[in-house]
Amino acid sequence: MSHEPPSNLLELQRFFARWVMQPQPLHRVAQEQPRHLCESVSAVVRAPDEDTALARLSIYHRMIFARLHASLAEDFPALAAVLGEQGFRALAAEFLVAHPSGGPNLRDVGRPLPGFLARLPRQRSDLAELARLEWARVHAFDARDDRPLTVALLHAAGESLPRVRLVAGTRVLEVRHDVDAVWAAADRDQTIPMAAARPGALLVWKRALVVWHRRLEPWEREPLAWLRSAASSDGVELGELCVRLAPDDDPESVARVWTRLQQWLAEGLLTVAAPGASV
Amino acid sequence: MTHLGHGVGLRPSHYAWLLEHGAAGVEWFEVISENCFGAGGRPWAVLERIRDEVPLVLHGVGMGVGDARGPSDAYLARLREVIAALSPAWVSDHLCWGSVDGTWTHELLPIPYHERTLAHVCAQVDRVQGSLRRRLLLENITSYLQWQASEMTEGEFLAELVRRTGCGVLLDVNNLVVNATNLGLDPMATLEALPPGSVGQIHLAGHTRYPDGSAIDTHVGPVPDAVWAVYRAALRRFGAVPTLVEWDDEVPPIDVVLAQAARARAIEAELLAPSTPESPAP
Ligand SMILES: [Fe+2]
Numbered sequence: 001m002s003h004e005p006p007s008n009l010l011e012l013q014r015f016f017a018r019w020v021m022q023p024q025p026l027h028r029v030a031q032e033q034p035r036h037l038c039e040s041v042s043a044v045v046r047a048p049d050e051d052t053a054l055a056r057l058s059i060y061h062r063m064i065f066a067r068l069h070a071s072l073a074e075d076f077p078a079l080a081a082v083l084g085e086q087g088f089r090a091l092a093a094e095f096l097v098a099h100p101s102g103g104p105n106l107r108d109v110g111r112p113l114p115g116f117l118a119r120l121p122r123q124r125s126d127l128a129e130l131a132r133l134e135w136a137r138v139h140a141f142d143a144r145d146d147r148p149l150t151v152a153l154l155h156a157a158g159e160s161l162p163r164v165r166l167v168a169g170t171r172v173l174e175v176r177h178d179v180d181a182v183w184a185a186a187d188r189d190q191t192i193p194m195a196a197a198r199p200g201a202l203l204v205w206k207r208a209l210v211v212w213h214r215r216l217e218p219w220e221r222e223p224l225a226w227l228r229s230a231a232s233s234d235g236v237e238l239g240e241l242c243v244r245l246a247p248d249d250d251p252e253s254v255a256r257v258w259t260r261l262q263q264w265l266a267e268g269l270l271t272v273a274a275p276g277a278s279v
Numbered sequence: 280m281t282h283l284g285h286g287v288g289l290r291p292s293h294y295a296w297l298l299e300h301g302a303a304g305v306e307w308f309e310v311i312s313e314n315c316f317g318a319g320g321r322p323w324a325v326l327e328r329i330r331d332e333v334p335l336v337l338h339g340v341g342m343g344v345g346d347a348r349g350p351s352d353a354y355l356a357r358l359r360e361v362i363a364a365l366s367p368a369w370v371s372d373h374l375c376w377g378s379v380d381g382t383w384t385h386e387l388l389p390i391p392y393h394e395r396t397l398a399h400v401c402a403q404v405d406r407v408q409g410s411l412r413r414r415l416l417l418e419n420i421t422s423y424l425q426w427q428a429s430e431m432t433e434g435e436f437l438a439e440l441v442r443r444t445g446c447g448v449l450l451d452v453n454n455l456v457v458n459a460t461n462l463g464l465d466p467m468a469t470l471e472a473l474p475p476g477s478v479g480q481i482h483l484a485g486h487t488r489y490p491d492g493s494a495i496d497t498h499v500g501p502v503p504d505a506v507w508a509v510y511r512a513a514l515r516r517f518g519a520v521p522t523l524v525e526w527d528d529e530v531p532p533i534d535v536v537l538a539q540a541a542r543a544r545a546i547e548a549e550l551l552a553p554s555t556p557e558s559p560a561p
Contacts (some may be wrong), residue, residue: 102382
């Protein structure tokens with residue numbers, strides 16, 4: 001910090017950010033400044049005295065943190081419920097110092113929060129997993145709205161089976177705790193249980209503008225991983241997917257393939273791969 | 280610019296109603312540009328539903344014509360894509376800054392009003408208008424502080440910006456009232472500073488007053504009387520201007536917001552109707 005008032009627009013904006021984009025109350029920051037660095041706010045902000053100038057800057061300080069905090073609370077409601085008002089506020093303040101918003105869209109502010117939680121020295125891996133689930137839900141909600149492939153559309157396609165892929169925004173999360181149970185309790189405003197160990201994977205996706213998640217069944221892992229690896233390409237042959245839905249030569253395989261495919265179709269997990277294709 | 284009439288701001292709490300009922304009864308919607316920056320989700324589902332039924336206008340909160348480095352090319356590119364998808368009647372943002380050195384505050388922050396920043400903002404507005412290939416409207420903001428460095432008022436700054444760049448003004452009369460309350464600025468002086476013909480749109484909204492006499496621009500509640508009074512003065516100076524009601528917190532059902540737009544319509548009719556004979560013909 002310097003004695004001189006900022007001389008140009010960039011310096012003025014940096015002055016503002018230095019005071020306002022940190023979590024401490026401004027009067028405390030002013031008191032704790034080393035004397036020799038003491039920066040006069042009233043030299044920059046029009047006010048009758050230093051206290052009034054600080055009070056004016058403080059309005060922005062409160063508004064900015066309130067907005068960012070509200071955005072995080074909206075994206076991570078279960079995490080906020082687990083930590084409680086005070087705990088979540090403290091986490092948000094600490095997080096925003098490490099990861100200030102880096103773009104014009106407020107929706108993106110929470111993106112680094114799961115990773116931040118995972119790297120905290122006092123980390124609780126269940127909280128990081130819960131945050132990962134909530135961010136996956138935000139990501140799915142904001143994804144492009146793909147038209148799900150349905151049994152009716154398949155019938156209409158006749159002989160020419162379409163290439164398919166997972167609907168945009170679908171994610172598979174490996175978890176070690178039952179964060180899905182924690183999420184459900186928070187969602188229903190119920191008493192939130194402590195997360196218990198329950199390794200597995202969660203599937204997160206969007207159907208008809210609503211985001212869903214559920215535990216993966218063992219048979220889904222391989223075909224889903226294969227589908228996801230094909231996500232950036234132009235999809236996969238539906239026939240080949242069917243082979244992967246029941247890879248053994250079991251005589252009941254054909255029936256099982258159809259049951260499994262029907263489940264995925266009913267859940268709206270698949271879409272036609274070629275963009276703009278009108279199956 | 281066409282007079283679209285009296286519209287309301289599109290808010291997420293109205294999405295479900297609009298998906299079911301469409302936009303019947305709404306003259307136009309203002310859509311927050313950045314809400315459309317994602318690829319999907321409900322904003323796009325709603326917009327696809329209503330965009331053929333009702334005119335849309337794009338209103339940004341993150342362009343930052345007053346940022347020291349100006350709006351980023353990436354921001355303008357994404358805005359161009361949204362414009363291409365929605366064909367808005369016009370595009371607006373604010374006369375403010377919001378980010379520095381890659382950190383976004385997500386607030387509308389005042390710039391110092393003097394000749395050097397004016398030259399900078401003019402260059403940025405020229406750049407934006409060239410990039411979007413259309414006229415930009417810039418809104419006067421709520422300020423909770425004034426910079427020592429300012430040498431002119433926001434109104435004088437905007438007027439000169441209009442003269443040099445050909446941009447227009449989105450006049451927020453609520454912001455004028457909030458600035459009058461907090462900073463003792465005179466709303467009428469701003470109206471007089473702006474040239475007739477420069478105002479392309481008006482914003483109406485509510486604010487929250489606190490016991491210490493301050494006001495915060497919350498966009499909560501119906502439009503207060505003090506704001507209606509400045510609206511009347513603005514219509515007398517600028518004539519009929521497309522007007523929009525913003526209601527951002529504790530958002531009521533859409534018909535409550537529409538009733539505020541209807542009141543603006545009635546005031547415009549009362550003030551600007553061609554004088555009618557004393558006893559109309561039967
Ligand atoms: Fe406004």
